[in-house]
Amino acid sequence: xxxxxxxxxxxxxxxxxxxxxxxxxxxxxxxxxxxxxxxxxxxxxxxxxxxxxxxxxxxxxxxxxxxxxxxxxxxxxxxxxxxxxxxxxxxxxxxxxxxxxxxxxxxxxxxxxxxxxxxxxxxxxxxxxxxxxxxxxxxxxxxxxxxxxxxxxxxxxxxxxxxxxxxxxxxxxxxxxxxxxxxxxxxxxxx
Amino acid sequence: xxxxxxxxxxxxxxxxxxxxxxxxxxxxxxxxxxxxxxxxxxxxxxxxxxxxxxxxxxxxxxxxxxxxxxxxxxxxxxxxxxxxxxxxxxxxxxxxxxxxxxxxxxxxxxxxxxxxxxxxxxxxxxxxxxxxxxxxxxxxxxxxxxxxxxxxxxxxxxxxxxxxxxxxxxxxxxxxxxxxxxxxxxxxxxxxxxxxxxxxxxxxxxxxxxxxxxxxxxxxxxxxxxxxxxxxxxxxxxxxxxxxxxxxxxxxxxxxxxxxxxxxxxxxxxxxxxxxxxxxxxxxx
Numbered sequence: 001x002x003x004x005x006x007x008x009x010x011x012x013x014x015x016x017x018x019x020x021x022x023x024x025x026x027x028x029x030x031x032x033x034x035x036x037x038x039x040x041x042x043x044x045x046x047x048x049x050x051x052x053x054x055x056x057x058x059x060x061x062x063x064x065x066x067x068x069x070x071x072x073x074x075x076x077x078x079x080x081x082x083x084x085x086x087x088x089x090x091x092x093x094x095x096x097x098x099x100x101x102x103x104x105x106x107x108x109x110x111x112x113x114x115x116x117x118x119x120x121x122x123x124x125x126x127x128x129x130x131x132x133x134x135x136x137x138x139x140x141x142x143x144x145x146x147x148x149x150x151x152x153x154x155x156x157x158x159x160x161x162x163x164x165x166x167x168x169x170x171x172x173x174x175x176x177x178x179x180x181x182x183x184x185x186x187x188x189x190x191x
Numbered sequence: 192x193x194x195x196x197x198x199x200x201x202x203x204x205x206x207x208x209x210x211x212x213x214x215x216x217x218x219x220x221x222x223x224x225x226x227x228x229x230x231x232x233x234x235x236x237x238x239x240x241x242x243x244x245x246x247x248x249x250x251x252x253x254x255x256x257x258x259x260x261x262x263x264x265x266x267x268x269x270x271x272x273x274x275x276x277x278x279x280x281x282x283x284x285x286x287x288x289x290x291x292x293x294x295x296x297x298x299x300x301x302x303x304x305x306x307x308x309x310x311x312x313x314x315x316x317x318x319x320x321x322x323x324x325x326x327x328x329x330x331x332x333x334x335x336x337x338x339x340x341x342x343x344x345x346x347x348x349x350x351x352x353x354x355x356x357x358x359x360x361x362x363x364x365x366x367x368x369x370x371x372x373x374x375x376x377x378x379x380x381x382x383x384x385x386x387x388x389x390x391x392x393x394x395x396x397x398x399x400x401x402x403x404x405x406x407x408x409x410x411x412x413x414x415x416x417x418x419x420x421x422x423x424x425x426x427x428x429x430x431x432x433x434x435x436x437x438x439x440x441x442x443x444x445x446x447x448x449x450x451x452x453x454x455x456x457x458x459x460x461x462x463x464x465x466x467x468x469x470x471x472x473x474x475x476x
Binding site: 002003004005006007008009011012013014015016017018019020021022023024026028029030033071074075078103124128129131132133134135138139148151152155161164165168171172175179 | 200207210211213214215217218220221224232233234235236303304305306307308311312314315318389392395396398399402403412415416419420428432435436439440443444447
């Protein structure tokens with residue numbers, strides 16, 4: 001059941017998810033309404049007044065962009081981590097507990113190091129997907145361009161495909177370095 | 192093993208529940224908004240509930256055109272992906288040859304790379320060969336990443352299907368086609384069906400690559416994107432979004448149950464090949 005609960009948002013339409021967040025973050029939407037009911041509107045206003053990440057409302061601020069990115073790519077992080085935690089041998093956890101470690105210590109020294117490749121593998125997906133996305137920052141976010149938007153603007157309205165292609169080299173190089181590092185940490189074995 | 196595992200503690204359960212709520216509540220919210228009477232804004236809580244937007248959405252020809260195009264594109268690219276992906280998986284898992292690792296990397300690349308890179312690459316390639324943007328350029332773009340899903344599913348199943356089954360079939364005089372039809376296909380069938388369903392869902396939903404490869408046509412995601420940037424009738428978008436959530440839920444459920452059953456079939460498959468091997472050994476002695 002839990003697995004299905006993660007799979008459903010993973011496979012449901014990307015645009016529908018972004019759309020749902022546009023509904024949530026709208027000025028008259030549920031997010032502001034909840035803050036109002038809890039009398040926390042000043043807190044929200046304070047966050048929004050922080051120079052770079054703030055904005056007029058959540059749907060035109062970086063805070064909103066971060067929230068939507070987090071939501072949309074979360075299942076891509078959950079599944080690899082789940083797979084790698086499942087592979088941690090249960091007798092290691094028992095041994096750690098037998099030797100007197102608290103659950104927190106067991107997590108810190110046994111489960112976490114063994115699950116690390118899965119976490120790195122998940123971060124490959126989330127990092128790559130965020131890097132190439134230009135739709136979320138276009139719909140929820142400020143007017144400053146993300147790299148994907150810069151590419152899209154160059155090829156679309158300006159018709160300058162060579163420059164757009166040159167821009168795409170940046171994420172390719174970043175991903176190359178990232179994948180190389182991930183490989184060193186053994187993330188590919190966790191996939 | 193599993194039954195020995197300790198039950199999850201209460202804080203862990205709460206954390207997992209909160210995570211699930213974070214994942215699922217936004218989708219449920221769309222369902223509420225599909226019934227709202229408010230037309231101009233996204234007001235919460237909705238001032239009233241109505242069913243009239245379903246009728247309005249039903250009567251909109253642009254919605255129907257977008258849905259039809261999306262279904263056609265998804266069907267054809269899934270078909271292409273099923274054929275090419277299975278062939279690729281068979282080659283990579285069945286034999287060792289020069290450049291095998293490179294091929295398996297190249298097949299997975301369209302999913303690993305940001306969609307915008309795939310999109311730009313396809314667009315400049317189409318420009319270079321002076322191919323006009325049409326229905327078929329959308330299909331080509333979708334097929335590139337649909338292949339990955341089918342390939343991944345098929346290659347995993349091939350790896351777990353014992354090669355001795357194929358050898359046994361060949362030894363018993365079946366030709367290549369008969370072996371494929373009666374031995375390989377029943378073994379990988381459920382994996383292919385699951386892969387095909389996921390490929391269909393992926394194509395039905397794809398927007399980034401499509402914006403680069405589509406001409407004047409609007410697939411359903413392109414239609415939604417248009418509505419998100421320049422809203423015309425917000426409640427109609429709500430209804431369409433709700434229907435999309437419901438429709439994608441069905442293939443996921445299907446794929447989930449198919450792959451689960453598939454594991455059991457695969458288990459018996461290994462058993463069969465094992466008995467084969469034992470009987471061969473007995474004959475030799």
